[in-house]
Amino acid sequence: GENVEQHPSTLSVQEGDSAVIKCTYSDSASNYFPWYKQELGKRPQLIIDIRSNVGEKKDQRIAVTLNKTAKHFSLHITETQPEDSAVYFCAASISRDDKIIFGKGTRLHILP
Amino acid sequence: NAGVMQNPRHLVRRRGQEARLRCSPMKGHSHVYWYRQLPEEGLKFMVYLQKENIIDESGMPKERFSAEFPKEGPSILRIQQVVRGDSAAYFCASSRGPGSGNTIYFGEGSWLTVV
Numbered sequence: 001g002e003n004v005e006q007h008p009s010t011l012s013v014q015e016g017d018s019a020v021i022k023c024t025y026s027d028s029a030s031n032y033f034p035w036y037k038q039e040l041g042k043r044p045q046l047i048i049d050i051r052s053n054v055g056e057k058k059d060q061r062i063a064v065t066l067n068k069t070a071k072h073f074s075l076h077i078t079e080t081q082p083e084d085s086a087v088y089f090c091a092a093s094i095s096r097d098d099k100i101i102f103g104k105g106t107r108l109h110i111l112p
Numbered sequence: 113n114a115g116v117m118q119n120p121r122h123l124v125r126r127r128g129q130e131a132r133l134r135c136s137p138m139k140g141h142s143h144v145y146w147y148r149q150l151p152e153e154g155l156k157f158m159v160y161l162q163k164e165n166i167i168d169e170s171g172m173p174k175e176r177f178s179a180e181f182p183k184e185g186p187s188i189l190r191i192q193q194v195v196r197g198d199s200a201a202y203f204c205a206s207s208r209g210p211g212s213g214n215t216i217y218f219g220e221g222s223w224l225t226v227v
Contacts, residue, residue, distance in 0.1 A: 034215065036218075044218050046215065099160055102156075105154045
């Protein structure tokens, strides 16, 4: 079955700098890659997603890139702000079974 | 348009009791997922259901755990004879199903504490 690896597990960046979180997946049939943000005690919320027919997608300060050949995808957050502090999860899904498998998460700390 | 509704939000059970967690999907969504999140850990897939059908239960423990999504009413995750290790947040998510782009939306979660 699908396996998703996420790195780093913890990331601290200075406010205003960029943060990058990387994920790899195992099943080459995966075709949908969402990213979720989870604040303490709250539910995971979808922040951006990308499908396998696209190499990059941007939404304001957030961007995601996908390299299908290498089977890895990344989340980029630019001009980080205190409210970006949270746990971020990458995930991958195969259309034939619709099951979404999550990475173990990255705890992002934005330093003042 | 109400989102995914879970209840109870918090549940305390003594060891050996049963826990029942309920989830109503978003309007227009026919598929439900259950995930378990231990403190400081990630989201572990448990089960994926549509009405009256379990699609994938590969993440469910072999014993004590069961899930259903009846024709009428919410999806229910049932944990029998709870143990301390079952203490976790249980998140339900829903989607429109295959061909919908897979996007899933989470409920607020049910926090189970076993004492």
